[in-house]
Amino acid sequence: MNEAKGYKKILAVLGAFALLGLSGCGQEETPEADSSLQATTEQTSEAVAQEATEETTEAATEEHLDYENQDEWDFESGEMQSPINIETGAAEAMTTDGSLALDYAEEIIDVVDNGHSIEIEDGGQAKIAGRSFELAQFHLHSPSEHTVDGESFPIELHFVHKAQDGRLAVIAVFFKEGTENAAFQAILDDVKANEEATVASGLSLNVAELLPANKSYYHYLGSLTTPPLTENVEWYVMANPVEVSAEQIAAFNEYYQGNNREVQPLGERSVLKYEE
Ligand SMILES: [Zn+2]
Numbered sequence: 001m002n003e004a005k006g007y008k009k010i011l012a013v014l015g016a017f018a019l020l021g022l023s024g025c026g027q028e029e030t031p032e033a034d035s036s037l038q039a040t041t042e043q044t045s046e047a048v049a050q051e052a053t054e055e056t057t058e059a060a061t062e063e064h065l066d067y068e069n070q071d072e073w074d075f076e077s078g079e080m081q082s083p084i085n086i087e088t089g090a091a092e093a094m095t096t097d098g099s100l101a102l103d104y105a106e107e108i109i110d111v112v113d114n115g116h117s118i119e120i121e122d123g124g125q126a127k128i129a130g131r132s133f134e135l136a137q138f139h140l141h142s143p144s145e146h147t148v149d150g151e152s153f154p155i156e157l158h159f160v161h162k163a164q165d166g167r168l169a170v171i172a173v174f175f176k177e178g179t180e181n182a183a184f185q186a187i188l189d190d191v192k193a194n195e196e197a198t199v200a201s202g203l204s205l206n207v208a209e210l211l212p213a214n215k216s217y218y219h220y221l222g223s224l225t226t227p228p229l230t231e232n233v234e235w236y237v238m239a240n241p242v243e244v245s246a247e248q249i250a251a252f253n254e255y256y257q258g259n260n261r262e263v264q265p266l267g268e269r270s271v272l273k274y275e276e
Helices: 002-024 029-051 054-062 067-072 182-193 246-253
Strands: 100-104 110-113 118-121 124-128 131-141 155-162 168-177 217-223 231-238 242-244 272-274
Touching: 110 182, 118 182, 124 155, 124 168, 168 246, 182 246
Parallel strands: 168 231, 168 242
Antiparallel strands: 100 124, 110 118, 118 131, 124 131, 131 155, 155 168, 217 231, 217 272
């Protein structure tokens, strides 16, 4: 027992000398070296933080989530608005099959002047990239809401669809000046007739005439373009416009001209191109 105690004592003394030796060696230099080392570490971590991806930042934020005050949590909003300017050169080719199969009813439920557009209540089905949507209505904007490489069109038609789970999808069609469009004329005539009558006209429409034959499109995730500006709306903007006459454009503009929302920043979003 005594022997062991004595051995420990020697170790303790040796250890103390070792510590003295260490601290005595370049005592003034050591703190400098330490602080410069620390500074380097700080700089490195700052640089890393600056270069950090959004994911890392989000992960760091999540560590400090206050579950006691969940109503104070920030939520992302306003970054995915519509319409946008479509830069055709920047559009990425879609890597999956995005084909459209549209089967819209020719028997129109009603044509309504709702105070901000002419809205056509119609039914029918749309298969968009293999998923089923139901047509709710379509309506018109003048001039177009979306622009293509900065170019605006006289009119833009929006086919508004809803999926069973509530997801919204809008197919947009540009109208450009050209030959008269029979389906568009039927809508204009119906609006005119309904100025005096409030009864649904029982209008029958060849809706296909309001769509281009080639259904190539630009796709991105956006929003409704009227309040509440709900986000996560799927947009399918037809690449090929439909022709209507100059007289028809003028006739529509007697009802609404300037019912287009300004283009919104694309931000981090991608625009995809589907070629039919
Ligand atoms: Zn619209």
